[in-house]
Each structure stands twice: as structure tokens, then as C-alpha cells.
Amino acid sequence: MRTIVTVQERVAETPSTVTLRFPYAPAAAPGQFVMVWIPGDDELPMSLSYTEGASKGITVKAMGGTSRNVQRIETGTRLGIRGPYGNQFDPSPKRILIVAGGSGAAVLAPGAERAIAGGAKVTVALGATTEAELLFRERFATMGAAVEVTTDDGSAGARGYVTVVVEPLLATHAFDAVWSCGPEIMMRKVALLARARGVASYGSVERQMKCALGMCDACALGPFHVCVEGPVFSTEKLLELPEFGAFKRDPAGRRVRL
Amino acid sequence: MAELSVRCAGIALRNPLLLASGIWGESGESLVGAWKAGAGGVITKSIGSFxxxxxxNxxxxxxxxxxxxxxxxxxxxGIEEYPQEIAIALGAGATVIGSVFGGDAAEFANLAAAMAKTGVCAIELNLSCPHAQGYGSEIGSDPTQVEEIVRAVTRAVPLPVIAKITPNATDPAGLAAAAERGGAAAVSAINTLRALAxxxxxxxxxxxxxxxxxxxxAIKPIGLACVWQIRERVRIPIIGVGGIASGRDVLEYLMAGASAVEIGTQVAFEGIGAFGRIGRELSELLESLGFARASDATGAAHSATS
Incomplete structure (x- = not known):
């Protein structure tokens, strides 16, 4: 069953990402996702970018199709929400390195807030294509995280993919956990860097989702179903899967390269 | 403990609990997961030509x-790409039944022939999906078409053919009888009921x-009625489907006339552990009621009333 909610706030975070806030009471944890029904269009899995209290939020990047339509949603629009589904980031480690590529910051920001509230020291490696696309740079700084940015074009911070700052951070600081979310090829690199340093590492992955109830198999990832056993996995588990960073399934269930 | 292994449509099953088509069947690894969780066999997603x-959503x-x-x-x-998933399931030792859907007898026969080459032990014909234009129950509600499709498939493949029957018809037992005339080795009943939210x-x-x-x-009593009526009309084995959530539900289907059952929706409510739990419940219940074997319960409710 879905709850029909009304969008109360719309924030253009970057040229390509928009946050929508709406009242939705069920308790949620950082890392969990909801199914968002845009009546007449589609229903998409969206990780919650705001998990605390009665006002939840999603932050959507325009990828095309429905996600572009979601961007055009104005306050007052009604959406159908079900969930939250899936597991969460464990916020108990005391020194956490967060690696966010592009819109991956939307998934990681609420976990960073909860971890800092619990006394953790959080460092964020935040990467985007350009300075304007750096998502939640202010939010991470305001919550008290140390933020290092990278951009593909060098318009802010180190030039290159976010992984260029991850290796030096891991070499010079002690961490109890690494959390990552972003392009899967980046996540795979981060997982390998964390493994090389012996740091526990967790990543939030994305797959097709239809039922979100562990039944339809659209989100099958190796022996797992992302909707129930994910979206957050130990990257040691992910690295065992040939498809991690390599392929996903399309809506028909065909294997397609990432 | 009661003996759970059964024979159905010429297939030896380690227990009568099959993973229903459409659940977990898109990837080979998921089929393996259901097999490892204790399913007696796994039925693939319904595969089409493309x-x-x-x-x-x-x-x-x-x-x-x-x-x-x-x-x-x-x-x-699609049938071209899907065999790699079946290979993964067969590689893990799973008993795999291949489900196909077509728009007419020729398409069904072609798909079944391709499916048979993958190494599955039987073919289930989806004659009953209630929500696909030109497929499923749209053609599976007509006994003439059911008989023609089943006959075309049984001629095309050397494997047992199972016809999955729709409840969205006036006379589901008549559809089962048509499948039997066409040469089906078994029927499965029921698929989902047409519904709206x-x-x-x-x-x-x-x-x-x-x-x-x-x-x-919600649909278990309807499934039981269909299985009951089919049992009165046909001699081939019946696979009972619809709303099974416990060992007791399985036994109800067996007593109504089923030789095996399919389980689907309960996986969403409980996870794949449903297979192990339901199997244990069935074994204990059979034993407590004096059945040495699951197969002894098939049709038991009919003999009581005859």
C-alpha cells in the first residue's frame, strides 16, 4: 500500500539535482530507500536523502526519462510513497571515510549526519563533474565533516575522479570504515583501495527495481536481491560478484555492461 | 518424518514444493538460491521469443x-539470452522446469523446443497470465486453443508438458481436460485472478x-476449488498453486487432488526461507495425521466423499 504525500519543498541543489521534501511519518534509517510513484508516469526507487523526523526527502539527478520528469515536480505535487525498504549504513564506526561520486552524496549525507551526531569523525571525499555539480558540499561542511572535493574538469579541488583523493586519505589517516556511493566502477576502485588498507568498506548499489519486496528478481545481484539484502553491502561481498562494477540487468533482465 | 519426495508428470521431485514461475526466476543465481533454500524444483520466469x-511501475x-x-x-x-541463466541453475544441481509464453501454437512450440535444449526437465506453458495482451489467459481461456497449443508443444518436445490453467474462465476444469486431450503430462492451477486496485x-x-x-x-480457496474440480475431470497429475503459506495449505492442495504445489507470493512476505519452513511443517503434519508419504495424501479428500 502507498501513502499519497504532497511535495512541500523543492530545492535545486545543483544544475542537475533537485531535492523534494514531503511529510512521511514511517521511521527510516540512512541508506534505506522508498518507492516513489509519480502518478501517470512511473515508480522509481529513491534513497532517502533526508531520513530524520516526519519530513523525508529525496534528491534526484536527471538521468533521463522519469528522473528528468521528477526534476520538474513542483511543490504541491502529489506522490505515492511506499517503504522505507532495504538495509542501512551502520553509523557506529568512530572514524568514517565517505566517498561520494555525483548524486551518491544524496545516499550518504543522512548517514554522515547520524554518525556525527553519535560522536564519529567523518571525512568526505566528494567528487563531481564540475564545481557546480558538487552535491551537498555545504551540508557536509555544516554537519562538521572534513570535506575534500574533486572535479572532473578541475573547476574545484583536485582534478580527476574522486578516487584520486581516496588513496592519499587512506594512506595518511586511520579509518574504521569506508562508505561509498556513486558510479559502480568508482565504488569498485574504492573497495579495492579499502581492502588494500584493511579497512571495512560498505557501498550502496543501484539496480532495476519493480516490486521492492524481494520477489520479482529485477534487482538480482549475484545471490542477493538489492531491495531486501541491500542496497548497502559489505564491498568484500560485492567484490566476490563478477557483476560488481561490470554489468547490471535491464528491465527485461538482460545483462548489460555498466 | 514423512517422505516428501514425489513423482509428478514423470519428474522426480525431492519434495512437492516448487518455486512458482515469475518469482525469483530472472537470474540463474536466484534459481540456485531457491533450490538451496529447499525448493523441490524451480520454475523459470515465463520466457518469450524476444x-x-x-x-x-x-x-x-x-x-x-x-x-x-x-x-x-x-x-x-528472451529465449536467446535466457539459457545462460538456466545453465547456472542446472550447474548447481537444481531441478529446473522451463516456463514459456507464446501467442499461438507455433510460437509455443518453437519456444518449448528451444527451452527443451537447455536441459530443463519439463516445460510449463503459461496459458494463464491475466494481464498480457495476446498472451496468457487471453488464449488460455479457450479450450480449443489450449488443446491445440498443448498438442503442438508435446509434438515438438520430448519432455513432459505442464499446462498452467487460468481461473479467469467459466470452466477451468474444462481447460484442464483440453490440456489432457492435447497430451499434457500435468496441469498446474491456478494462475492469478484478474483484479484491480x-x-x-x-x-x-x-x-x-x-x-x-x-x-x-486470499486466493487459496479458489485454487483449491479449481484443483478439486480438475481432479474430478482429468487423470493427469495436478500441481496446485495459489496462496500457499504453510504446510497445512500444501496438505489441503494435496488432499484436493494435487501431486505437487507451487509457492510464490509467500516468498515476498517471508523470504526464501519459506520453502524450508513449509517443508518441515508439511512433513510434521503428514506424520501426525498418519501419512507415511506426501503422495499418499493426494486426492485424500475425494476418497472421503465418494
Whole structure:
């Protein structure tokens, strides 16, 4: 069953990402996702970018199709929400390195807030294509995280993919956990860097989702179903899967390269 | 403990609990997962001639434990790509039944022939999906077409053919009888019931396809009635499907006339551990009621009333 909610706030975070806030009471944890029904269009899995209290939020990047339509949603629009589904980031480690590529910051920001509230020291490696696309740079700084940015074009911070700052951070600081979310090829690199340093590492992955109830198999990832056993996995588990960073399934269930 | 292994349609099953088509069957690894969790056999997603993405979401409406409405729209990778998934399941030793859907007898026969080459032990014909135009129950509600399709497939493949019967028809038992005339080794009954969910605030149907199919405990009595009536009409084995959530539910289907059952929606409510739990419950219940073997219970309720 879905709850029909009304969008109360719309924030253009970057040229390509928009946050929508709406009242939705069920308790949620950082890392969990909801199914968002845009009546007449589609229903998409969206990780919650705001998990605390009665006002939840999603932050959507325009990828095309429905996600572009979601961007055009104005306050007052009604959406159908079900969930939250899936597991969460464990916020108990005391020194956490967060690696966010592009819109991956939307998934990681609420976990960073909860971890800092619990006394953790959080460092964020935040990467985007350009300075304007750096998502939640202010939010991470305001919550008290140390933020290092990278951009593909060098318009802010180190030039290159976010992984260029991850290796030096891991070499010079002690961490109890690494959390990552972003392009899967980046996540795979981060997982390998964390493994090389012996740091526990967790990543939030994305797959097709239809039922979100562990039944339809659209989100099958190796022996797992992302909707129930994910979206957050130990990257040691992910690295065992040939498809991690390599392929996903399309809506028909065909294997397609990432 | 009671003996759970059964023979059905010439297939030896380690227990009578089959993974229903459409559940977990898109990837080979998931089929392996269901097998390892204790399913007696696994039935693939229904595979068609071409890749098919299915309908846009929403494709599911779930009700607390009593039912589930879906209109997935037969998503599948197509018969050319799907055999690699079956190979993974067979590689793990699973008993695999291949489900196919076509628009006419020739397409069914071609798909079944391709499916037979993958190494599956039987073919299930989806004659009963209630929400796909030109497929499923649209052709499976007509006994003439059912007989013709089953006959074409049995001629095309050397494997047992199972016809999955729709309850969205006046006389499901008549459809089963048509399948038997066509040469089916067994029938499975029932598929989901045509159903609709409305959102009152938005004043519109919930599912993108509008109409869907209802599964889950709500439909068990309907499934039992179909199995009962089919048992009175045909001699071939019956695989009971619809709303099974416990060992007791399985036994009800067996007593109504089923030799095996399919389990689907309960996996969404409980996880794949449902197979192990239901199997244990069935074994204990059979024993407590004095059945040495699951197969001894098949049709037991009929003999009591004859």
C-alpha cells in the first residue's frame, strides 16, 4: 500500500539535482530507500536523502526519462510513497571515510549526519563533474565533516575522479570504515583501495527495481536481491560478484555492461 | 518424518514444493538460491521469443499478508539470452522446469523446443497470465486453443508438458481436460485472478497496466476449488498453486487432488526461507495425521466423499 504525500519543498541543489521534501511519518534509517510513484508516469526507487523526523526527502539527478520528469515536480505535487525498504549504513564506526561520486552524496549525507551526531569523525571525499555539480558540499561542511572535493574538469579541488583523493586519505589517516556511493566502477576502485588498507568498506548499489519486496528478481545481484539484502553491502561481498562494477540487468533482465 | 519426495508428470521431485514461475526466476543465481533454500524444483520466469521489459511501475500492490496484486507484463530476457541463466541453475544441481509464453501454437512450440535444449526437465506453458495482451489467459481461456497449443508443444518436445490453467474462465476444469486431450503430462492451477486496485485520493488505478492478477492467501480457496474440480475431470497429475503459506495449505492442495504445489507470493512476505519452513511443517503434519508419504495424501479428500 502507498501513502499519497504532497511535495512541500523543492530545492535545486545543483544544475542537475533537485531535492523534494514531503511529510512521511514511517521511521527510516540512512541508506534505506522508498518507492516513489509519480502518478501517470512511473515508480522509481529513491534513497532517502533526508531520513530524520516526519519530513523525508529525496534528491534526484536527471538521468533521463522519469528522473528528468521528477526534476520538474513542483511543490504541491502529489506522490505515492511506499517503504522505507532495504538495509542501512551502520553509523557506529568512530572514524568514517565517505566517498561520494555525483548524486551518491544524496545516499550518504543522512548517514554522515547520524554518525556525527553519535560522536564519529567523518571525512568526505566528494567528487563531481564540475564545481557546480558538487552535491551537498555545504551540508557536509555544516554537519562538521572534513570535506575534500574533486572535479572532473578541475573547476574545484583536485582534478580527476574522486578516487584520486581516496588513496592519499587512506594512506595518511586511520579509518574504521569506508562508505561509498556513486558510479559502480568508482565504488569498485574504492573497495579495492579499502581492502588494500584493511579497512571495512560498505557501498550502496543501484539496480532495476519493480516490486521492492524481494520477489520479482529485477534487482538480482549475484545471490542477493538489492531491495531486501541491500542496497548497502559489505564491498568484500560485492567484490566476490563478477557483476560488481561490470554489468547490471535491464528491465527485461538482460545483462548489460555498466 | 514423512517422505516428501514425489513423482509428478514423470519428474522426480525431492519434495512437492516448487518455486512458482515469475518469482525469483530472472537470474540463474536466484534459481540456485531457491533450490538451496529447499525448493523441490524451480520454475523459470515465463520466457518469450524476444526480450520484453514488462510494464512500467507501479507493477505491484501489496496487501498485508493476505494478498498481492501484480501486473509485471511478462518481463523476460528472451529465449536467446535466457539459457545462460538456466545453465547456472542446472550447474548447481537444481531441478529446473522451463516456463514459456507464446501467442499461438507455433510460437509455443518453437519456444518449448528451444527451452527443451537447455536441459530443463519439463516445460510449463503459461496459458494463464491475466494481464498480457495476446498472451496468457487471453488464449488460455479457450479450450480449443489450449488443446491445440498443448498438442503442438508435446509434438515438438520430448519432455513432459505442464499446462498452467487460468481461473479467469467459466470452466477451468474444462481447460484442464483440453490440456489432457492435447497430451499434457500435468496441469498446474491456478494462475492469478484478474483484479484491480484503485487509489481514492488520486482517483485512478494504482498499477500502470490498471488490471493485474491477485495472488496470496486470499486466493487459496479458489485454487483449491479449481484443483478439486480438475481432479474430478482429468487423470493427469495436478500441481496446485495459489496462496500457499504453510504446510497445512500444501496438505489441503494435496488432499484436493494435487501431486505437487507451487509457492510464490509467500516468498515476498517471508523470504526464501519459506520453502524450508513449509517443508518441515508439511512433513510434521503428514506424520501426525498418519501419512507415511506426501503422495499418499493426494486426492485424500475425494476418497472421503465418494
Amino acid at each position: 526480450p520484453r521489459p514488462g510494464y512500467p 507501479p507493477t505491484i500492490e501489496s496487501y498485508d499478508r493476505w494478498g498481492m496484486l501484480n501486473a509485471m507484463g511478462l518481463p523476460n530476457p 484503485i487509489d481514492v485520493e488520486l482517483r485512478r488505478p494504482v498499477l500502470s497496466h490498471r488490471l493485474g492478477g491477485l495472488s496470496g492467501p
